[in-house]
Amino acid sequence: MFKTQIVKLLSRKYATKTKIAVSKPIVEIDGDEMTKIIFAEIKNKLILPFVELGRDYYDCSLPNRNATKNQVSKDAAEAILRHNVGIKCSTITPDEERVKEFNLTQMWPSPNGMIRNALNGTQFRESIICRNVNKYVRGWTKPIIMGRHTFGDQYGGKDLTIEKPSKIYLTVKTGDHEEKFEIFDYKNRGVAMVTFNTEDSIRNFATSCFRMALERQFPVYFATKSTLLKQYDKLFNDVFLEVYEKNFKSKFAQANLTFELRLIDDMAAQAMKSSGGFLWALKSYDGDVLSDVVGQGFGSMGLMIHSLISHDGRTIMTEPAHGTVTRHFREYQKGVKVSTNPISSIFAWTRGLQHRAKLDNNPDLGSFAQTLEKSTISTVEEGLVTKDLAPCVFGTEFREDQYLGTSEFIDKVAQKLGKLV
Numbered sequence: 001m002f003k004t005q006i007v008k009l010l011s012r013k014y015a016t017k018t019k020i021a022v023s024k025p026i027v028e029i030d031g032d033e034m035t036k037i038i039f040a041e042i043k044n045k046l047i048l049p050f051v052e053l054g055r056d057y058y059d060c061s062l063p064n065r066n067a068t069k070n071q072v073s074k075d076a077a078e079a080i081l082r083h084n085v086g087i088k089c090s091t092i093t094p095d096e097e098r099v100k101e102f103n104l105t106q107m108w109p110s111p112n113g114m115i116r117n118a119l120n121g122t123q124f125r126e127s128i129i130c131r132n133v134n135k136y137v138r139g140w141t142k143p144i145i146m147g148r149h150t151f152g153d154q155y156g157g158k159d160l161t162i163e164k165p166s167k168i169y170l171t172v173k174t175g176d177h178e179e180k181f182e183i184f185d186y187k188n189r190g191v192a193m194v195t196f197n198t199e200d201s202i203r204n205f206a207t208s209c210f211r212m213a214l215e216r217q218f219p220v221y222f223a224t225k226s227t228l229l230k231q232y233d234k235l236f237n238d239v240f241l242e243v244y245e246k247n248f249k250s251k252f253a254q255a256n257l258t259f260e261l262r263l264i265d266d267m268a269a270q271a272m273k274s275s276g277g278f279l280w281a282l283k284s285y286d287g288d289v290l291s292d293v294v295g296q297g298f299g300s301m302g303l304m305i306h307s308l309i310s311h312d313g314r315t316i317m318t319e320p321a322h323g324t325v326t327r328h329f330r331e332y333q334k335g336v337k338v339s340t341n342p343i344s345s346i347f348a349w350t351r352g353l354q355h356r357a358k359l360d361n362n363p364d365l366g367s368f369a370q371t372l373e374k375s376t377i378s379t380v381e382e383g384l385v386t387k388d389l390a391p392c393v394f395g396t397e398f399r400e401d402q403y404l405g406t407s408e409f410i411d412k413v414a415q416k417l418g419k420l421v
């Protein structure tokens with residue numbers, strides 16, 4: 001306790017008059033539409049008045065990705081690897097309509113894929129629990145951390161349409177040797193898909209999940225359909241078991257934590273009946289779908305924390321769990337007051353700052369980030385919420401005067417924060 005106080009006093013010495021000093025920068029990745037507006041407000045009202053923060057800034061908004069031929073996404077990914085902390089705003093993944101809207105020279109991919117590949121990390125999602133937000137799944141009183149593998153499977157695979165009666169084969173070429181497997185004999189039009197994964201990336205994923213579970217003191221369940229995919233999912237299971245036995249079993253035993261391999265259908269049913277309080281590790285597609293189910297089950301997608309952590313635990317990218325909220329942005333452009341929930345974006349900032357604090361051993365910064373999180377949660381718990389949370393707090397018959405606009409909500413959090421730091 002006394003030691004912590006001394007550390008605080010010493011680090012305060014380096015702070016400007018009132019702001020918390022941070023010796024190393026974070027990488028700030030700007031984005032698009034409503035989330036871009038929210039990010040700017042959070043930065044200007046909740047972060048920069050309190051923290052002297054160096055920011056290595058990359059504008060990954062769609063117009064700038066187009067202007068730089070997407071070089072900016074590459075630069076941003078490299079900067080995250082250099083500085084170890086990236087805080088990213090949501091960005092548009094263009095489709096044909098967006099190509100026309102922004103007069104794009106190409107259908108540039110989302111920067112997320114590039115950053116994911118650079119970090120080779122695990123995506124964790126977790127719901128923020130506020131006492132007054134009624135959950136759709138009432139029994140969930142403790143958080144569920146969703147760990148999603150982010151390499152290969154459907155996201156790196158190849159899918160195609162078979163137009164006419166055809167046969168498809170899978171060929172495995174090893175040196176000069178080829179082995180050919182007949183997959184299907186099409187009598188008519190159909191589709192096909194090939195997916196892949198690697199033992200190394202599964203090993204990294206398993207390590208990240210066990211490390212996160214130890215940090216948070218949660219048991220781990222890894223769920224697959226290994227009864228169906230007897231080779232594919234079996235490799236995932238075997239690697240999880242190997243990593244656990246070799247590196248984590250004794251640490252888990254000391255912490256009184258458990259690890260289980262589960263069948264995904266059995267686990268989905270079990271999760272619904274549980275009170276939460278576990279880390280649920282999933283393959284990429286399953287994690288994509290089930291983390292939205294779990295997010296909504298806790299009340300709102302606006303209450304989700306999202307981070308991508310490298311397997312050595314050193315590098316993190318945080319971002320809101322939602323997109324650029326185009327529908328609200330269209331209203332904003334017309335000058336209509338919007339009520340978009342900024343909480344997931346606030347937590348993208350706090351979790352990024354907490355990681356900076358941990359790496360730099362900066363307890364002032366860590367406790368500032370925690371205070372900002374508490375200020376946000378207690379604002380909601382006082383019944384001050386954005387429109388998406390109004391039905392969860394006041395019921396579906398809520399009135400218009402029962403919710404705040406985005407800026408009003410951020411102002412309420414800023415007032416509370418100002419009194420606490």
Ligand SMILES: NC(=O)c1ccc[n+]([C@@H]2O[C@H](COP(=O)([O-])OP(=O)(O)OC[C@H]3O[C@@H](n4cnc5c(N)ncnc54)[C@H](O)[C@@H]3O)[C@@H](O)[C@H]2O)c1
Pocket residue numbers: 089090091092093094112301302319321322323324325326327328339340341342344388
């Ligand atoms: N990680 C990312 O950068 C990311 C992720 C998803 C979508 N996107 C992009 O975002 C754009 C819009 O996509 P979308 O409309 O499918 O998804 P979205 O998450 O932006 O919004 C979908 C709907 O969910 C609700 N919603 C989402 N966030 C909310 C919030 N904070 N407060 C209140 N309500 C909220 C709104 O009703 C909204 O219309 C697309 O261009 C897409 O490519 C980016």
